[in-house]
Amino acid sequence: MNHATHEITPPAVHWHRRHLLDLERLSAEEVTTLLDVADWLRVKTDGCRTKLSALAGRTSANLFFENSTRTRTSFSLAARRLGADTVEFSASVSSLSKGESFVDTARNIEAMNVDVVVVRHQTPGTPHLLAEQLECAVLNAGDGAHEHPTQGLLDILTIRQRRPSLQGLTVALVGDIAHSRTARSNIWGLKKLGAHVIVCGPSTLVSRRWEEVGVEVAHNLDEILPRCDVLNLLRIQFERQYTRPFPSVREYALLYAMNRRRMERAKDDILIMAPGPINRGVEITTDVADGPHSVILDQVTNGLAVRMAALWLVSHGENATRELLCQVC
Amino acid sequence: MNHATHEITPPAVHWHRRHLLDLERLSAEEVTTLLDVADWLRVKTDGCRTKLSALAGRTSANLFFENSTRTRTSFSLAARRLGADTVEFSASVSSLSKGESFVDTARNIEAMNVDVVVVRHQTPGTPHLLAEQLECAVLNAGDGAHEHPTQGLLDILTIRQRRPSLQGLTVALVGDIAHSRTARSNIWGLKKLGAHVIVCGPSTLVSRRWEEVGVEVAHNLDEILPRCDVLNLLRIQFERQYTRPFPSVREYALLYAMNRRRMERAKDDILIMAPGPINRGVEITTDVADGPHSVILDQVTNGLAVRMAALWLVSHGENATRELLCQVC
Amino acid sequence: MNHATHEITPPAVHWHRRHLLDLERLSAEEVTTLLDVADWLRVKTDGCRTKLSALAGRTSANLFFENSTRTRTSFSLAARRLGADTVEFSASVSSLSKGESFVDTARNIEAMNVDVVVVRHQTPGTPHLLAEQLECAVLNAGDGAHEHPTQGLLDILTIRQRRPSLQGLTVALVGDIAHSRTARSNIWGLKKLGAHVIVCGPSTLVSRRWEEVGVEVAHNLDEILPRCDVLNLLRIQFERQYTRPFPSVREYALLYAMNRRRMERAKDDILIMAPGPINRGVEITTDVADGPHSVILDQVTNGLAVRMAALWLVSHGENATRELLCQVC
Numbered sequence: 001m002n003h004a005t006h007e008i009t010p011p012a013v014h015w016h017r018r019h020l021l022d023l024e025r026l027s028a029e030e031v032t033t034l035l036d037v038a039d040w041l042r043v044k045t046d047g048c049r050t051k052l053s054a055l056a057g058r059t060s061a062n063l064f065f066e067n068s069t070r071t072r073t074s075f076s077l078a079a080r081r082l083g084a085d086t087v088e089f090s091a092s093v094s095s096l097s098k099g100e101s102f103v104d105t106a107r108n109i110e111a112m113n114v115d116v117v118v119v120r121h122q123t124p125g126t127p128h129l130l131a132e133q134l135e136c137a138v139l140n141a142g143d144g145a146h147e148h149p150t151q152g153l154l155d156i157l158t159i160r161q162r163r164p165s166l167q168g169l170t171v172a173l174v175g176d177i178a179h180s181r182t183a184r185s186n187i188w189g190l191k192k193l194g195a196h197v198i199v200c201g202p203s204t205l206v207s208r209r210w211e212e213v214g215v216e217v218a219h220n221l222d223e224i225l226p227r228c229d230v231l232n233l234l235r236i237q238f239e240r241q242y243t244r245p246f247p248s249v250r251e252y253a254l255l256y257a258m259n260r261r262r263m264e265r266a267k268d269d270i271l272i273m274a275p276g277p278i279n280r281g282v283e284i285t286t287d288v289a290d291g292p293h294s295v296i297l298d299q300v301t302n303g304l305a306v307r308m309a310a311l312w313l314v315s316h317g318e319n320a321t322r323e324l325l326c327q328v329c
Numbered sequence: 330m331n332h333a334t335h336e337i338t339p340p341a342v343h344w345h346r347r348h349l350l351d352l353e354r355l356s357a358e359e360v361t362t363l364l365d366v367a368d369w370l371r372v373k374t375d376g377c378r379t380k381l382s383a384l385a386g387r388t389s390a391n392l393f394f395e396n397s398t399r400t401r402t403s404f405s406l407a408a409r410r411l412g413a414d415t416v417e418f419s420a421s422v423s424s425l426s427k428g429e430s431f432v433d434t435a436r437n438i439e440a441m442n443v444d445v446v447v448v449r450h451q452t453p454g455t456p457h458l459l460a461e462q463l464e465c466a467v468l469n470a471g472d473g474a475h476e477h478p479t480q481g482l483l484d485i486l487t488i489r490q491r492r493p494s495l496q497g498l499t500v501a502l503v504g505d506i507a508h509s510r511t512a513r514s515n516i517w518g519l520k521k522l523g524a525h526v527i528v529c530g531p532s533t534l535v536s537r538r539w540e541e542v543g544v545e546v547a548h549n550l551d552e553i554l555p556r557c558d559v560l561n562l563l564r565i566q567f568e569r570q571y572t573r574p575f576p577s578v579r580e581y582a583l584l585y586a587m588n589r590r591r592m593e594r595a596k597d598d599i600l601i602m603a604p605g606p607i608n609r610g611v612e613i614t615t616d617v618a619d620g621p622h623s624v625i626l627d628q629v630t631n632g633l634a635v636r637m638a639a640l641w642l643v644s645h646g647e648n649a650t651r652e653l654l655c656q657v658c
Numbered sequence: 659m660n661h662a663t664h665e666i667t668p669p670a671v672h673w674h675r676r677h678l679l680d681l682e683r684l685s686a687e688e689v690t691t692l693l694d695v696a697d698w699l700r701v702k703t704d705g706c707r708t709k710l711s712a713l714a715g716r717t718s719a720n721l722f723f724e725n726s727t728r729t730r731t732s733f734s735l736a737a738r739r740l741g742a743d744t745v746e747f748s749a750s751v752s753s754l755s756k757g758e759s760f761v762d763t764a765r766n767i768e769a770m771n772v773d774v775v776v777v778r779h780q781t782p783g784t785p786h787l788l789a790e791q792l793e794c795a796v797l798n799a800g801d802g803a804h805e806h807p808t809q810g811l812l813d814i815l816t817i818r819q820r821r822p823s824l825q826g827l828t829v830a831l832v833g834d835i836a837h838s839r840t841a842r843s844n845i846w847g848l849k850k851l852g853a854h855v856i857v858c859g860p861s862t863l864v865s866r867r868w869e870e871v872g873v874e875v876a877h878n879l880d881e882i883l884p885r886c887d888v889l890n891l892l893r894i895q896f897e898r899q900y901t902r903p904f905p906s907v908r909e910y911a912l913l914y915a916m917n918r919r920r921m922e923r924a925k926d927d928i929l930i931m932a933p934g935p936i937n938r939g940v941e942i943t944t945d946v947a948d949g950p951h952s953v954i955l956d957q958v959t960n961g962l963a964v965r966m967a968a969l970w971l972v973s974h975g976e977n978a979t980r981e982l983l984c985q986v987c
Contacts, residue, residue: 049771050715057379059406070766073745077717077770080743085409087402100606108399108605111629112406113378276766277758300769386708388735414738416731429935437728437934440958441735442707 011036015313015320019131019138022147023188031192035157037325038302038309045081048304054328055315056083058115063089063106064141065121070276070300071141071151075118078307087114102126103133110136116311119143137314145179150310151275152185154302156193158295159230159271161302167194170227172218174256175234175283176245177206182275183234187215198224201234201256204245221256225265232273233258233283249282259285263293271295340365344642344649348460348467351476352517360521364486366654367631367638374410377633383657384644385412387444392418392435393470394450399605399629400470400480404447407636416443431455432462439465445640448472466643474508479639480604481514483631485522487624488559488600490631496523499556501547503585504563504612505574506535511604512563516544527553530563530585533574550585554594561602562587562612578611588614592622600624669694673971673978677789677796680805681846689850693815695967695983696960703739706962712986713973714741716773721747721764722799723779728934728958729799729809733776736965745772760784761791768794774969777801795972803837808968809933810843812960814851816953817888817929819960825852828885830876832858832914833892833941834903836865840933841892845873856882859892859914862903879914883923890931891916891941907940917943921951929953 013036014029023031042048060079064072076086089109106117116137119127124146131138142148160166171190177183177199190197191214199206200218210217218224225231236252246252258272272284272293280286289296312328313320342365343358352360371377389408393401405415418438435446447468448456453475460467471477489495500519506512506528519526520543528535529547539546547553554560565581575581587601601613601622609615618625641657642649671694672687681689700706718737722730734744747767764775774795777785782804789796800806818824829848835841835857848855849872857864858876868875876882883889894910904910916930930942930951938944947954970986971978 047771069747069763070770073747073767074770077743077745085406087406089398089402101609104605104607104609105398107626108629109402111626112399112403112633113376113630276762278762280759280762297765297769300766301771304770414735416735418727418731430938433934433936433938434727436955437958438731440955441728441732441962442705442959 010322010326011040013037013313013320013322013325015316016318018314018317019127019140020149020310020314021127021131021138021140023149023152023185023192024147026188026192028192031153031156031189034153034306034309034313035160037313038153038157038305039161040325041082041308041312042302042305045308048078048081048301048308051081051083052328053083054312055079055115058083058315059085059087059113060116060118060311061087061089061109061114062141063109063117063119065090065119066142068120068141070303071120074300074303075139075141075150075307075311078304079116079311081304082308082311084115084311087112103129106130106134110134115315137317139310139314142181145181145184147185147188148181149185149189150303150306151182152189153310154299154306155182155186155232155273155275156189157302157306158273158299162271162295163229165194166190168196169229170196170198171230171232172198172200172221172224172228173232173234174200174221174258175205176236177201177210177234178245179205179237180234186232187213191215198228200224202246202252222262222265225262226267228270229267230271230273231258231266232275233278234275235277235279236282253282257281257283257285258288260287263288263291266293269293273299275299339651339655340369342366342642342649342651342654344645345647347643347646348456348469349478349639349643350456350460350467350469352478352481352514352521353476355517355521357521360482360485360518363482363635363638363642364489366642367482367486367634368490369654370411370637370641371631371634374637377407377410377630377637380410380412381657382412383641384408384444387412387644388414388416388442389445389447389640390416390418390438390443391470392438392446392448394419394448395471397449397470399632400449400477403629403632404468404470404479404636404640407633408445408640410633411637411640413444413640416441432458435459435463439463444644466646468639468643471510474510474513476514476517477510478514478518479632479635480511481518482639483628483635484511484515484561484602484604485518486631486635487602487628489522490627491600491624492558494523495519498524498558499527500524500559500561501527501529501550501553501557502561502563503529503550503587504534505565506530506539506563507574508534508566509563515561516542520544527557529553531575531581551591551594554591555596557599558596559600559602560587560595561604562607563604564606564608565611582611586610586612586614587617589616592617592620595622598622602628604628668980668984669698671695671971671978671980671983673974674976676972676975677785677798678807678968678972679785679789679796679798681807681810681843681850682805684846684850686850689811689814689847692811692964692967692971693818695971696811696815696963697819698983699966699970700960700963703966706736706739706959706966709739709741710986711741712970713737713773716741716973717743717745717771718774718776718969719745719747719767719772720799721767721775721777723748723777724800726778726799728961729778732958732961733797733799733808733965733969736962737774737969739962740966740969742773742969745770761787764788764792768792773973795975797968797972800839803839803842805843805846806839807843807847808961808964809840810847811968812957812964813840813844813890813931813933814847815960815964816931816957819956820929820953821887823852824848827853827887828856829853829888829890830856830858830879830882830886831890831892832879832916834863834894835859835868835892836863836903837895838892844890845871849873856886858882860904860910880920880923883920884925886928887925888929888931889916889924890933891936892933893935893937894940911940915939915941915943916946918945921946921949924951927951931957933957
C-alpha cells in the first residue's frame with residue numbers, strides 16, 4: 001500500500017453539511033474532503049488503531065433496522081476511535097413493536113442528547129426523513145436499494161490510495177446493480193471524481209437507463225474486462241425475496257464470476273474489490289478473492305477511516321475546518 | 330424552560346438506601362432528594378451532555394426481561410455520563426434458557442463485581458426479591474404492573490421544573506391505570522409532594538378503589554379537564570394480551586384522546602405529558618403531541634437526569650452526602 | 659479466602675503463544691503462568707474491581723455462536739478492566755445469514771483492527787481454524803464438547819487459592835463428562851499440575867477410555883466421595899438434543915446429586931464447585947450450593963481474573979514478560 005505518502009499535509013476542508021445522506025447530491029469537492037479527511041484520520045490513528053479524543057463527550061447512536069455485521073461495527077468502532085460514546089438500537093427490541101412511529105423512536109433517541117444518528121433501513125429515503133425531523137446529525141448507513149454513501153466512499157478511497165487520480169480510470173461494477181445501494185453510491189461518487197463507470201450484469205439486473213447519466217452499460221463481462229482498471233464485484237443478494245433474475249447460480253458464475261481464467265485476460269495491475277459479504281464461487285472464486293490483486297480486506301479497514309471522517313464532519317457541520325482538524329489530531 | 334435557575338446551590342441529600350425499588354415506600358424527603366440531585370446533575374452535565382467521573386470504575390448491569398428502547402438506553406447512557414461501565418443482559422440470550430433460576434443469574438452477574446443491577450421484569454416484586462438476595466444495589470426499571478420509579482420521578486421532575494411547587498397542583502393520569510406501573514409510581518410520588526391526583530379512564534381500566542388512598546377517580550375526561558394543571562396521557566398497551574377493555578380504539582379516542590378541541594377547554598398553561606411510546610391518534614393527536622404545551626421530549630432528557638441521580642444515590646447509599654456530591658461534580 | 663497472601667511478588671512469565679486454544683497442549687509452566695498472572699491481576703485490580711490501562715487502545719471482539727450470559731460478559735468485563743475496547747458479534751445478526759463463510763466473517767472483523775477474537779462455537783476446532791487463518795490473537799471461549807480453557811483455568815485457580823498445591827489432590831468431576839468441554843479442560847489442566855482426577859457419572863455419560871490418559875473412572879459417587887478433596891458438579895445439559903442418557907432426572911439426582919446427606923460423608927474441608935448455570939435439585943441441592951463449602955460464586959469472580967490474564971498474555975505473545983507485567987500494573 002502506498003497510501004501513507006501523500007497525506008502528510010492536513011487537507012483542505014470543504015464541508016457545510018449537517019448530514020451525510022447520499023453521494024448523489026454532494027459536490028466533487030465535498031466527496032474529496034470526505035476522502036482526504038479519511039486518509040488524514042487513518043494516518044493520525046496509526047491505520048485506524050489508536051484513539052483520538054476528537055469527539056470526546058459526544059454520543060453516536062446506531063439505529064439499524066436490517067441485519068449487519070460490518071457496517072454497524074465499523075460505525076461503532078469509528079465513533080469510539082474518535083472518543084465518542086455509542087448506543088445501539090435494533091428494530092426487534094425497540095418500542096416499534098409497541099406501535100410507536102419510526103420518527104418518534106428517533107426523536108426519543110435524540111432527546112437523550114445523542115449527537116449523531118446512524119440509520120440503516122429497508123425503505124429508501126428514511127435517512128432523509130429523519131434529517132428533516134431531527135436536529136442532530138444523520139448518517140445514512142444504507143437505505144433500501146437507494147444509497148450507502150460510506151460504502152461508496154470506502155470503495156473509492158481504496159482505489160485512490162493506489163492510483164494517482166480517479167480521472168479517466170475505468171471502474172466496472174459487476175452483478176446485481178438493480179438492488180444495490182452500494183452500486184448507486186459508487187456510481188455517483190466515481191462520476192464526480194472523473195472515473196469512467198461501467199455497470200455490467202444480466203439484463204434483468206442492469207438497466208439500460210443508466211446510460212442516461214453517462215454510465216456505460218454492459219452485459220458481457222468478457223468484452224469489457226481487458227479495459228477495466230478496477231472491478232467491483234457485487235454480491236447476489238439471495239436473502240432478498242425477488243424472482244430469480246437468472247436461470248441458476250452456476251449460470252451466473254459461468255458468465256460473471258471473476259476467476260483465474262478471467263484474471264489472465266485482465267490488466268496487469270487490475271484491482272479486485274468486493275463490498276462483502278462475498279459468496280465464494282458465485283461472484284468471485286477463492287483464488288481471486290485471496291490473490292494479490294484483491295483489496296477486499298483493505299476496504300474493510302478503509303471503512304473505519306471513512307466513517308471516522310463522516311462522523312467528524314457531520315458533528316462539526318459548518319464549523320469543520322482544517323484548523324479544527326489539526327487541533328483535534 | 331426555566332429549570333436552570335433554582336439549582337445553583339447544591340442540594341441537601343437525605344438518602345440512606347441501598348436500592349430504589351418503588352416510590353410507595355419513600356418519604357417525601359427522599360423523593361425530593363432524588364429530584365434535587367437529578368436537577369443538580371442535569372446542570373453539572375450541561376443538560377446531561379457532558380461526562381462526570383462520579384462513578385468511574387463502577388459497573389452497572391442492565392438485566393432486562395422485557396423489550397425496551399428508551400429505558401434501557403437511558404439507564405445505560407446515564408451510567409456512562411457518570412463514568413461507569415455498563416453491561417447488558419437480556420432474557421433470550423442468557424442462561425435462563427438453560428434452566429438457571431432468575432436469582433442465580435443475578436448472583437452470577439453480581440459475582441462479576443457489578444455494583445448496580447438495573448432490572449426490568451414482567452413479574453411484580455422481582456426487584457425486591459433481588460434486593461434481598463444480592464449485596465449490590467438494585468434499581469427497579471419496571472416490574473410488571475407494579476412500579477416504574479424512575480419514570481414516575483422523571484414525570485414529576487418535568488412538572489417541578491415548570492412550577493414553583495407540586496403542592497396543590499392537579500395532575501390527571503389518563504388511560505390504562507390498571508396495567509400501568511407508570512401510573513402507580515406517579516401516584517405515590519405526586520401524593521407525597523402534595524399534588525392532587527386524578528386517575529381518569531374507562532371504568533374497566535380505572536378502579537374506584539384508588540379513592541381509598543386519596544386519589545380522585547373519574548371516568549369522564551371532559552368533566553375534569555378544566556381544572557387540570559397537568560395531563561399525563563398513558564399509552565393503551567395493545568401488546569399486552571388481555572380482553573379488550575373498551576369497544577374500539579375509535580371509541581377510546583373519542584372519549585379520552587387529547588386533541589385540539591379539548592385543548593381549547595384546558596387551562597392556558599396546561600402541561601401535556603406522555604411516558605411514551607405514544608400512539609398518535611389514540612391517546613393524543615399529532616398537533617397536541619407536537620404542540621407548545623407538550624413536554625414529552627423533555628421528559629426523555631429528564632430521564633437521563635433522574636437515572637444519573639438514582640445510580641449515584643444507590644451507589645453511595647448511607648455515604649451519599651451533599652459534600653460528596655459537590656466533590657464529584 | 660486466603661488467596662491474597664502468596665501473590666505479593668510478581669510472577670515469572672513463561673509464555674510465547676499467540677493464542678489460547680486449549681489446555682491439552684499447554685505445558686505445566688504455561689498453565690502456571692496463566693494462573694499466576696490471574697492471581698496477580700486479581701490483586702492489582704482490588705479483586706477485579708478497579709481498572710488498569712494495560713490494554714488501552716486495543717480492541718477485543720466477542721464472536722459468539724452460542725447463547726451465553728456469563729462467559730461473554732466475563733470476557734467483555736475482563737477486557738474493559740484492562741482498558742481495552744470491546745465489540746460484540748452474534749450469529750443471528752451477522753452476515754452469516756447472508757451466506758458468508760465463518761472465516762470470512764472473522765477476517766472482516768480482524769480487518770477492523772481487532773487485536774483479539776474471543777470465539778465460542780458449537781463445532782470443535784473452530785478456534786484452531788481461526789488461529790490458522792487470522793493474524794490476530796484467538797481465545798477459545800468454548801468449542802462444542804472439546805475445550806473451554808478459561809473455564810478449566812478458573813476452576814483450577816479457585817482450588818489453588820485454597821490449597822498450598824494441586825499436587826496429590828483428588829478432584830472429581832461429576833456428571834455429564836461426555837458432552838462437557840469444561841470437563842476436558844479441567845482434566846488436562848489438573849493432570850498437568852499433578853492432581854489425581856476422577857470422572858464420575860452414569861456409564862452412558864462417562865467413558866472407560868479416560869483411563870487411557872491416567873484418569874480414574876467411577877460410576878458410583880458414594881464410593882469415591884470419602885477420598886475427594888474437590889467435587890466439580892457438572893450441569894446436565896438438558897438443552898442439548900440427545901437421547902436421554904438416564905431413566906429420569908429424579909434417578910440422576912438420587913445417584914449423583916450433592917446433598918446434605920452426602921456432605922456428611924465427605925472430607926471436612928471438601929470444596930464444592932460447579933461451573934454453572936446450576937440446576938438446583940438436580941446435580942446439587944440448595945443447601946449445598948449455598949453452604950459453607952461452596953465456592954461457586956468465587957469461581958465467577960476468578961473467571962474475570964483468568965480472562966484478564968489470558969487477554970493480556972495473548973495480546974503480548976512472545977513479548978509477555980514479568981517486567982512488562984510489572985510496568986502496566
